[in-house]
Amino acid sequence: MNSFETIYDFASNDGFKRFKILLAPIGIFLLARFFLFLIENDKNEDLFKNPEQQKFKIYLIQYISVLIFMLFLIMFGSKYYNTYNLYNNSLFETEGFVTNFHAMPSGGHDSERFTVNGVKFQFSDFDISNFGYNNVKSNGGAINANKYVRISYIKVNNSNQILKLEVRKQN
Template identity: 80%
Template sequence: MNSFEIIYDFASSAGFKKLQILLFPIGFFLFTRFLLFLIENDKDEDLFKNPEQQKFKVYLMQYASIFIFIVFLIMFGSKYYKTYNLYNTSLFKTEGFVTNFHPMPEGGHDSERFSVNGVQFQFSDFDISHFGYNNAKSHGGAIDKNKYVRISYIKVNNSNQILKLEIRK
């Protein structure tokens, strides 16, 4: 009997992990809190000259990081919800050998492309916009020419986004 190994499944934590981009503004906010702590505890003004002006700049950076976090949360949250909805309502499936495989170069500047049973797929390591599988062969990805795969996907903006990838063992 043919057994498959699940490489990527949006419905598991793999899709949710792509929201890690939200950690950047949070980290920046925490860094500015640390700077504020340093400014407020620099009694002799050894590190920071004109502490009031420095505090103002740090507060501006904090508000900017909060704003960026909210924008990212709205953008990625809405896309995640839309993708989750499509995963539950409009999922297509195909199974077969990978053909017409065009790997993404290690340095990027191109995309990885291939077909399975006439269905074309294309992705890049550097695009996380639709939460689909995007791990190119040059960066450790599992898709390669002549591999037998089972793919569950959705159609977004005239492209097929892989939401579940299984490879035959």
């Protein structure tokens, strides 16, 4: 009897973790607020010369960071919704040994590729545009040559995106 360990599952919080990219514009906004606080409390103009011009620059950075946050939220939210919809309605499954394994080098500039039961998969650590599994072997990923896996996937733009990865436990 095969027992499997779930490595990645989009339906759990694994897919939702990609939203952490939204922390970047929030961090920029908060840093800008801190600088604005410093400018407004610099009565003797020791730190900032021409505070009105500096305030304008800080306000501009804040507005741009809010726009970037909204843009990321809309883009990732839309993509997440589409992936969730495909996960519930168009999920395929394959099971077998990993063959034709090509690991991505630790320096990047390539992708990890392999085949399971005739189905080809390809991904990279550096591509966060989708919500599929993308942890390559050189960065601690679970897939390697001759490993027995069960993969649930969807078809997106002529490629197969892993939404659930299970690895057979060693007895």
